[in-house]
Amino acid sequence: MTSSLATTDSVYERLTNARLSPAQRRIARYIIDHRASAAFLTSQSIASQVGVSQPSVSRFASALGYLSFSEFKRALQAWAQSDVSALTRTQTRTSPLSEAIGTEIANLRWLSQSAALEEQIARVGAAIMSSDRLPVIGLRISRSFAQHFAYLGSKVRSGISVIDRSDTEAKEHLERMISEGATWCLAFLLPRYPREACDLVRFARQSGLKVAVLSDESFAAVGLETDELITVRLGTGLLFDTSAAMDVMTSALLHAMADSRPNLSQEGLEQFERYATELDVFEA
Amino acid sequence: MTSSLATTDSVYERLTNARLSPAQRRIARYIIDHRASAAFLTSQSIASQVGVSQPSVSRFASALGYLSFSEFKRALQAWAQSDVSALTRTQTRTSPLSEAIGTEIANLRWLSQSAALEEQIARVGAAIMSSDRLPVIGLRISRSFAQHFAYLGSKVRSGISVIDRSDTEAKEHLERMISEGATWCLAFLLPRYPREACDLVRFARQSGLKVAVLSDESFAAVGLETDELITVRLGTGLLFDTSAAMDVMTSALLHAMADSRPNLSQEGLEQFERYATELDVFEA
DNA sequence: GCCAGTATGTATGAAAGTATGCAGTCGCCG
DNA sequence: CGGCGACTGCATACTTTCATACATACTGGC
DSSP, X not given: OHHHHHHHSOHHHXXXXXOOOHHHHHHHHHHXXXXXXXXXXXXXXXXXXXXXXXXHHHHHHHHTTOSSHHHHHHHHHHHXXXXXXXXXXXXXXXXXXXXXXXXXXXXXXXXXHOTTHHHHHHHHHHHHHHSSSEEEEEOGXXXXXXXXXXXXXXXXXXXXXXXXXXXXXXXHHHHHHXXXXXXXXXXXXXXXXXXXXXXXXXXXXXXXXEEEEEEEGGGGGGOOOOSEEEEEOOBOSSSSOBOHHHHHHHHHHHHHHHHHSHHHHHHHHHHHHHHHHHHTOBOO | OHHHHHHHSOHHHHHHHSOOOHHXXXXXXXXXXXXXXXXXXXXXXXXXXXXXXXXXXXXXXXXXXXXXXXXXXXXXXXXXXXXXXXXHXXXXXXXXXXXXXXXXXXXXXXXXXXXXXXXHHHHHHHHHHHSSSEEEEEOGGGHHHHHHHHHHHTTTOSOEEEEOOOSHHHHHHHHHHHHTTOOEEEEEEOSSXXXXXXXXXXXXXXXXXXXXXEEEGGGGGGOOOOSEEEEEOOBOSSSSOBOHHHHHHHHHHHHHHHHHSHHHHHHHHHHHHHHHHHHTOBOO
């Protein structure tokens, strides 16, 4: 009876529902993140990976309701298995959501086929890293992208600031950054291309800044001059556009930035870690 | 030297080339036919499946040139592993970027295959649409997601506001929204789960709000109670995590919200269009 | 038929892996 | 401050799994 329960309930379900101790949470975390490989490790090696004792792993399995660690491992293997076999299964698209996901998959695929992209990202990353200050422009829907970039970017380098408006105050801000040593700026410019954002980009270039723009394919139609233009495809299946590719490219750009100045970036990241530990910022 | 040979040569090559006795041939046959599962069985159970003794299996491994059955099993697992990952891989991955894109494609695929998801999104969309006010929680990295959601969400319904801090002022804000009719709130809660954000979610629930959380898989390990939990997988190939699936789910949720109250949403969108045209907000 | 060589199962000890009693630590409540 | 309960690591007993010695069975050459 008990063992039949073990096979019917999903491992993941148990992991989410069970009441776990701190050490057990860390184990759960590790297992979820490494399920493919964790499914075949011994309690011993999981323990050492996570940094707890072997008995803790053993107890963890029973806390989840399994009779033994071995039984848990079997369930885990079945889970990991179903996980990969899901990949092989092609299914018919019916709903808008799966349509949308399908489109985004195609968009990402297109991205990975784009040959010159890799090199361009590296080039742009190095370029904006070389600027003493880095204004990041993003208005309306693009504001959140600019802020996302700036939040992470600030862990890699200093002097990043978001410009999410287009009034005289914003222009003043931009000019001040130029006088402080900004040579490049980065603009997120997604449909439907706010006129004000375009104006701001023009203003920046007139002021002598080089501009790197992250946008989508149809941006070309706007006819705005840029120094670097990275384009992605957006997903259009749902009420509002989805921007999975933009998310990936943002991260890729950050990666390239860090790559171009390993020391500087490493320092920033370590500092953040120290600070996070000190102030006990995160769970687990 | 021997062990390096063991890892370089493919298992399959050895299976076909080695000179084997009748019983060993049967074992080989079984292993080739069931490699996915055989890779994790004990010598004992392989033996009983094939109908030979356990030492035969043990000897079989050394006949193939492995130092021990354990080493053979590891090689087998690696083989089975590469076998399934070959399914996902169409081209050779070399750079971190194309790795990362590949991962995100897998993440999206996993999403589209998740059966209950569609229904859950619809349910959550309708639920948060029914709340007279809608606080959206997002701290640190999740702030931009919350803002993205709120920016678009405000075109679909009114009364959305972002809570991107966790001080008394934020709690005051939350309580005011409750008194104004909020019954649900939405929280973006991405790794590494800020403690403050978790606290805020607990506070919200204690204050009587239902909480829908958008997070990633390992959130389970945080052990936070929620009323609805939507999980995606993040991409981990680059310096910072990518969140293509989160972007899609955010949009899907907005879509579901609009679907649950077509009139209300339509009205909001039209109003935005009128306003945009009037003020000449966009290019083209 | 006998012998050498090969093949295979049984028995057994060693090693690896897992579970549990016990004690130390920490936080909480009276 | 002291007792209590939860948590966790250590030591250890127990279980499973693996490798090897030995015995038995089969094969082909003589």
